[in-house]
Structure formats: structure tokens, C-alpha cells
Amino acid sequence: MAVLNLLAWVNTWLLRVGRTIGWMALALMVIVILTQVFCRYVLNSALPWPDEAARFLMLWMTGLVAPSAYRWGGFVSIDMLASALPKAVAAALTIVLLLMSLAVLLVAVEHGHKHTVGFGGNFDSSSLKIPADWIGLESIKVKLRYMYGSLYLCVLLLVSVNVELLLRSVFMLVSPNASLPDDDGSGFEMEAD
Numbered sequence: 001m002a003v004l005n006l007l008a009w010v011n012t013w014l015l016r017v018g019r020t021i022g023w024m025a026l027a028l029m030v031i032v033i034l035t036q037v038f039c040r041y042v043l044n045s046a047l048p049w050p051d052e053a054a055r056f057l058m059l060w061m062t063g064l065v066a067p068s069a070y071r072w073g074g075f076v077s078i079d080m081l082a083s084a085l086p087k088a089v090a091a092a093l094t095i096v097l098l099l100m101s102l103a104v105l106l107v108a109v110e111h112g113h114k115h116t117v118g119f120g121g122n123f124d125s126s127s128l129k130i131p132a133d134w135i136g137l138e139s140i141k142v143k144l145r146y147m148y149g150s151l152y153l154c155v156l157l158l159v160s161v162n163v164e165l166l167l168r169s170v171f172m173l174v175s176p177n178a179s180l181p182d183d184d185g186s187g188f189e190m191e192a193d
Contacts, residue, residue: 004167008181011164014157015071018064025064029057049127056128056147063154071161091173098166105159112152121145 036050069075082090115121124141133139168180 001171004164004171005181007160007164007167011067011071011157011160012182014160015068018157019068022061022064025057025061029054029061032057049129052125052127056125056142059147059150063150064157066154067157067161070158071165087176088173091169094169095166095173098162098169102159102162102166105155105162108155109152109159112148112155116145116148116152121148 032050032053036047036054039050040046082093085093121144123144125144125147128142130140130142171180
């Protein structure tokens, strides 16, 4: 139970920070898109960077908010079978499904790491650059690894959430009346009836 409490606390903190940064990325993405619309249709001079910047921000927003959605059951799921089964069998099925998800996520971690720090991450963005020419230096092109890193971080956070959900499910199967840690007040509570 101590491991679950610690993991729940760490996940709550990390996901709260991720959601905050995610909403900021969403707001920035809207500003970037509106800037492009204004420049293209009002000034009749489209900028080269907003499309890729919006994509960059969307990836980070998704990568930081998706683990919270996973933790709170916000992903699409088919739960007719689990609803029709007895509680103990449904809990065992949930554990099996979480183990399968963990296996897939661990493969994704390996691929994400290779893609982010490997060959693909070495390329420069086609249009995103840090405008250092304002201070007399040469502009620096943004590496694609900073885009790929969003999905890599997402998968790492999903693994952490998956392990927490797995521990919660095991505790609920073994001790249905166990008092489990809160998950940041989202409305997701695994309590026995």
C-alpha cells in the first residue's frame, strides 16, 4: 500500500503540472493559429512558422494531458463484458487488460526513446527556429527531438499511470474494502459497493 500511496502522490503532482502546461500550450496554440489567420487573410502575407508551431504545441498538449485522461477513465472503452461479469471476474479481467496495456506501453517506451534521441531526432524542423538574430547571433533551428519528446514523455507518464491503476485493481481484487489514495479529485474513485 505504501508503494501505491507514493506512486499516486507522484502521479497526482506530475499530472497536475502536465495539465497546467498542457492548457498553456493549448492557449498558445490558439494564439499562433489566430496570428496565422490574421497574417494570411488580413495582411495577405502568410507566415512560414505558425503551422508547425501549432503542431508542436498540440503534440505537447496531448502528451501532457493524455495521462490524466487515462488515469480518470477518459479514453474510449468497451465495458459491456466487464459490466456483465461478477465483480471478482471483472476485476481480474481489468488486471489482465492493464497488464496487456503495460506490455504495449513498454514497447512504445523503447521506440519513443530510440526515435527521440536517435537518428530521427537529429533532424531540424523545417520552419521553427529560435530567433537569436535579435541579439546579434545566428538563428537556431529547433530539432525534431523536441517534438518527438512530447510523445516519449507521454508514454512514460502513461506507464506510471498504468502501474498505479494496476496496483489499485490488485488491491480492489484482494481487499475490496481497502481505502485507496485519492487521485486529485477528478471523480474517479475505485471503491467497493
